[in-house]
Each structure stands twice: as C-alpha cells, then as structure tokens.
Amino acid sequence: MTIDWWTLLLQTVNFLLLVWLLQHFLYKPVRAVIEKRRALAERALTQAEATEKQATAAKADFEAKTAGLDEARKAELKQAHETAEAEAKKILADARQQADAIRAEAKRDAKESQAEAVAGVREDIVQTAVKMAGTILAKTGDGALNEVFLARLLDQIGNLSKEDRARIDGDIASGGAPEIATAAKLSRAEQGAWTKSLRAALKFTGAPRYSVDAALLGGAELRFPHATIRFAWSDQLKKAGEILQNSRGGAA
Amino acid sequence: MTLQLHPLQTEILFHLGPVPITSEVTTTWAIMAVLVAISWLAMRHAKVKGGWLQTVVEVAVEAIADQVEAILRVDPWKYLPLLATLFIYLVFANLSGMLPGVEAPTAHIETPAALALIVFFSVQFYGLRSQGLKAYAKRYLEPNPLLLPLNLVSQVTRSFSLMMRLFGNMMSHELVLAIILFLAGLFVPVPFMLLGILIGLIQAFIFTVLATVYIGGAVGGGEAG
Numbered sequence: 001m002t003i004d005w006w007t008l009l010l011q012t013v014n015f016l017l018l019v020w021l022l023q024h025f026l027y028k029p030v031r032a033v034i035e036k037r038r039a040l041a042e043r044a045l046t047q048a049e050a051t052e053k054q055a056t057a058a059k060a061d062f063e064a065k066t067a068g069l070d071e072a073r074k075a076e077l078k079q080a081h082e083t084a085e086a087e088a089k090k091i092l093a094d095a096r097q098q099a100d101a102i103r104a105e106a107k108r109d110a111k112e113s114q115a116e117a118v119a120g121v122r123e124d125i126v127q128t129a130v131k132m133a134g135t136i137l138a139k140t141g142d143g144a145l146n147e148v149f150l151a152r153l154l155d156q157i158g159n160l161s162k163e164d165r166a167r168i169d170g171d172i173a174s175g176g177a178p179e180i181a182t183a184a185k186l187s188r189a190e191q192g193a194w195t196k197s198l199r200a201a202l203k204f205t206g207a208p209r210y211s212v213d214a215a216l217l218g219g220a221e222l223r224f225p226h227a228t229i230r231f232a233w234s235d236q237l238k239k240a241g242e243i244l245q246n247s248r249g250g251a252a
Numbered sequence: 253m254t255l256q257l258h259p260l261q262t263e264i265l266f267h268l269g270p271v272p273i274t275s276e277v278t279t280t281w282a283i284m285a286v287l288v289a290i291s292w293l294a295m296r297h298a299k300v301k302g303g304w305l306q307t308v309v310e311v312a313v314e315a316i317a318d319q320v321e322a323i324l325r326v327d328p329w330k331y332l333p334l335l336a337t338l339f340i341y342l343v344f345a346n347l348s349g350m351l352p353g354v355e356a357p358t359a360h361i362e363t364p365a366a367l368a369l370i371v372f373f374s375v376q377f378y379g380l381r382s383q384g385l386k387a388y389a390k391r392y393l394e395p396n397p398l399l400l401p402l403n404l405v406s407q408v409t410r411s412f413s414l415m416m417r418l419f420g421n422m423m424s425h426e427l428v429l430a431i432i433l434f435l436a437g438l439f440v441p442v443p444f445m446l447l448g449i450l451i452g453l454i455q456a457f458i459f460t461v462l463a464t465v466y467i468g469g470a471v472g473g474g475e476a477g
Contacts, residue, residue, distance in 0.1 A: 004262050004362055007274045011357070011366035014280045018341060021288050023333040029295035030313045031329055037300050 126241040146182070146190050149219045150197055152231040157201045164227060168202065171224035176206035179223040183216040183233070198222070262360055276357035283344045283357075316340075316460075323461065324468045331467060334374055338367065339460040342418075346452030349426055350445055356452070359422040361415075368415035371463045372407070379470030388470070414462055421455050 160168070172178075178198075186194060191210055198208065202222075213221065218233030264272040294302075294309040302310070316336045320328040328335075342358065349356030357363040379388045392403040425448050432441045 002261075003365065004272065004274065006271050007262055007277055007360075007362040008366050008369075010271070010273075010277045011280060011363045012369060014277065014284060015337070015341065015366060015370055018280075018284045018287065019333050019337045021284065022291060022337050022340070025288055026291035026295060026309065026313065027329070027333055027336065029291075029298045030310055033295075033298045033300065033302065033306075033310065034314070040300060 126244055129241070129244075145218065146184075146186060146194075146220075149182070149231060150194055153220055153222065153229060154197060154201050156229055156231060157198075160229075168224055168227045168229070171226050172202060172204045175225055177204050177208040178202070179209045179211060181211045181213040181216065181221040181223060183212070183214055183218050183220075185212050186210055194220075262362065263355070274360075274362075275355050276360045276363055279348055279354055279357050280341075280345070280363070283341065283348060287340060287344065312340075319461075320464055323464045324471065326471070331378070331464070334370075335460055335464050335467070338371075338463055339456055342367075342456035342459055343453060346422060346456055347449060349422070349452070350448060356422050356426060358418055358455075359426045361419050361423075364415040364419040364422075367418070367459070368411045371414060371466065372411040374463075375407075375411075375466045375470045378467050382471045410462075410466065414459060418455055418459050421451055425451050 180194060180198070194210075195208055199205070216232040216234050217237065219231040219235075221232060222229040262274045262276065264274050265278055266273050290305075291309065294305040298306060313332075313336060316339055317328040317332055320331060320335050324331065345357045345363065347356075348354050349359060379391075383391075392400050394403075425444075429441050429444055429448065432444060
C-alpha cells in the first residue's frame with residue numbers, strides 16, 4: 001500500500017477549508033438564529049414573568065382593595081348598626097318617656113277625676129247630711145232649745161268687741177229696737193222673755209220685731225241697721241261641713 | 253460505475269502542475285460544493301421561523317451539538333466547526349460511494365489519514381489551549397513518568413486506529429461490492445449497498461464520537477486516555 005502524499009495534503013487542506021466554509025455558511029447563521037430564537041424566548045419569558053408579576057401585583061392590589069372594601073363595608077355596617085341601635089334606643093327611650101308622661105298624665109287625670117268624683121260625692125254627702133241635720137233640727141225645735149239660743153245670743157252680746165258694741169249702740173240710739181229672726185216662730189211668752197232679756201243686755205226701749213227665717217235651721221239673729229248678731233245652726237252646720245270636707249279632702 | 257479492482261491504488265484524474273488530482277479529491281470537492289450550497293440555500297435568509305430546509309439543517313446541527321455537549325459537558329459551539337464538519341463530511345463521503353461511478357473518498361487511505369491527522373493535531377491544540385503547556389504536558393507523565401513513551405505511543409496509535417477503522421470498513425465494503433458485482437451481476441449487490449448506507453453512517457458516527465472523546469479527554473477529564 002502506498003500513500004499519495006499530495007492527495008493526503010490536498011484532503012487535509014480540503015477538510016480545513018470545508019470547516020472554514022461551513023463555519024461561515026452554516027454554523028454561524030445557525031447559531032445566530034438559535035441565539036435570536038433564544039433571545040426571543042427569553043424576552044417572551046421575561047415579558048411573561050413581568051406580566052405574571054404585574055398580574056400578581058394586580059391580584060394582590062385587588063385583594064387588598066377588596067379586603068379594604070370589606071373592612072370599610074364592615075365598619076360602615078357596624079356604624080350603621082350602632083346608629084340604628086342608638087336610634088332605636090333613643091326612639092324606645094322617647095317612647096318610654098312619652099308613655100311614662102302619658103301614663104303619669106292619665107294617672108294624674110284619673111286621680112283628679114277620682115278626687116273630683118270623691119269631692120262631688122263628699123259634697124253630696126255633706127249637703128245631704130246638712131239637709132238631714134237641718135230637717136232634724138227644724139223638727140226638733142222647742143222651748144228648751146230657744147232658751148239655749150237666747151243664752152248663746154246673750155253670750156255673744158257680752159263678748160262683743162268695743163267697736164261692734166259701739167256700732168250697735170249707735171244703731172239702737174238712732175233707730176230703736178232690733179229685728180229678731182228665729183228659725184221657728186216664738187210663742188208670746190217666749191217673745192216676752194226674749195224681749196226682756198235682750199233689753200237688759202242691749203239697753204233699748206222699743207218693741208223688737210219678730211220674724212221667722214227657716215234658713216237659720218235653729219238659733220236666732222239680731223238685725224240692726226248697721227250690725228248683726230247671729231247664732232244659727234245653719235252656720236254651725238256649714239262650718240261643720242267645711243271642716244268635715246277639708247279633713248276628708250286632706251285625708252284623701 | 254467504475255470498477256476498482258485495486259482499491260489500494262488511487263486513480264489520478266489529472267494534474268495541476270506537479271499535483272496529481274485524484275478521484276477522492278474531486279469527490280471531496282464535489283461534496284464540499286454540495287455542503288456549501290445546501291448551507292447557503294438553507295441559511296441565506298435565515299429567520300427565526302425559517303423554511304423546511306432551514307429547519308432540517310438547524311435540526312441536524314443542533315442534534316450534533318447536543319451529542320457533542322453530552323460527551324464534552326461544555327459549550328459545544330467552540331468544537332462544533334471541527335466535529336460537526338467531520339460528521340457531515342464523513343456521512344456524505346461514505347455515502348457518496350453509493351452513487352454510480354463515484355468512489356467514496358474514505359475508501360482510500362489518504363482521506364482517513366488526513367482526517368486522523370487533523371483529529372490528532374486538534375486534540376493537542378485544544379488540550380494545550382484549555383490547560384496550558386505545562387499542565388497538558390504533565391498529563392503525559394501520569395500516572396508515572398515511566399509511562400511517557402506509552403502515553404505518546406497511545407496518542408499516535410489511537411489516531412492510527414481511527415484512520416484504519418474508517419479506511420478498512422469503507423474499503424472492504426467497496427471491495428466486497430465490487431467482487432459481488434463482478435461475480436453475481438447487476439442487482440445482487442443492492443442489499444449490500446443498503447447495508448453500506450448503514451455502515452457509512454455508523455462509521456461516520458464512530459469516527460466523530462471518538463474524535464470528540466479524544467478532544468474531551470485533552471480538554472478536561474482524561475476519560476479519553
């Protein structure tokens with residue numbers, strides 16, 4: 001076997017030349033395209049990552065906003081609830097106050113009505129009692145009681161103040177005898193006794209006039225032009241009724 | 253188809269001055285022209301989304317690059333011009349023998365020898381460049397300086413075996429084809445020609461892988477030793 005050295009050399013050169021040619025026409029362009037594709041892929045990946053980051057940030061932002069909204073909504077809800085509760089409490093308190101006022105007013109009205117009714121009843125009772133007492137006293141009048149009435153008149157005359165006595169003395173001096181009114185008509189004997197006693201007490205000389213005044217119920221009234229001396233059961237009954245009414249009213 | 257009954261002899265087609273131009277040289281030139289033409293056509297308007305030819309070429313180059321990277325464990329693009337060209341050229345050269353009237357350049361000793369020489373010097377070049385003279389020279393003294401002669405011999409013999417493996421397979425295949433054709437007729441060698449395609453591809457692959465392993469050993473690990 002012989003080796004053709006020229007061919008060996010030519011094939012070596014040919015191969016090295018082929019390496020150079022393919023480096024120029026094949027590997028460099030292929031690598032450039034691959035690098036370009038890789039760059040595009042990396043760029044796309046970077047963009048995708050950036051987009052993902054943006055999306056993540058947007059999601060986080062949205063979640064934060066949603067959470068904020070939720071919190072704000074809860075706060076508003078709580079505030080509204082509190083406001084409504086306060087309003088309800090206030091309305092309830094007002095209603096209670098109004099109810100209390102209405103109840104108090106009703107109570108007061110009821111009390112007043114009750115008091116009025118009681119007072120009316122009491123007045124009726126008192127009036128009835130006074131009437132009954134007057135009727136009884138009017139029917140029970142007799143000579144003994146007239147003497148008592150005279151004695152009470154004489155007591156009153158004896159207890160007159162100086163001014164009242166002077167006024168009566170003046171009336172007696174200018175006009176004569178007084179008018180004597182009684183609830184029941186006095187007999188002649190009684191009129192004589194009364195005249196005698198009263199002349200002695202009041203120092204008048206004329207004949208007094210006797211009259212009947214049923215409204216007195218019992219007792220008598222000495223009537224002068226400018227003065228009156230009176231003792232009547234009607235006054236006593238009236239006083240008793242007033243006292244009775246006042247005492248019952250205070251107790252009520 | 254020219255029958256070569258003396259396969260170890262080179263057919264001289266013409267002379268360029270004192271330089272005899274053999275058929276394997278002209279075939280190599282043709283292969284070079286075809287490869288450059290395909291590359292130019294495929295990548296002249298290279299785009300990110302290219303045509304079918306660009307896609308085929310890119311897929312082929314990337315497949316080789318992946319294979320080289322799997323062996324070297326480094327960026328393959330630094331070594332790709334040599335190794336990919338080696339593989340592509342060997343595929344085309346080995347399969348060129350299937351064409352009527354064409355002899356595979358690798359079926360003659362000069363072409364495998366030239367490629368083995370290139371691989372041998374490339375291994376030294378890449379080893380020196382990556383490790384430096386001292387570190388690279390030290391490798392020849394390992395594991396024991398006494399083994400320096402054996403290391404040197406192994407460097408030569410593995411390149412020699414690279415050459416002989418390729419040459420022997422391709423030459424014997426062509427010789428067998430020629431004998432069968434001579435003895436049996438026109439269509440009988442067809443199954444053997446189909447087998448020749450497989451042999452051509454396998455030999456291209458083995459030569460390239462071994463070259464890659466040698467370079468890898470020189471550059472880094474020493475697994476090629």
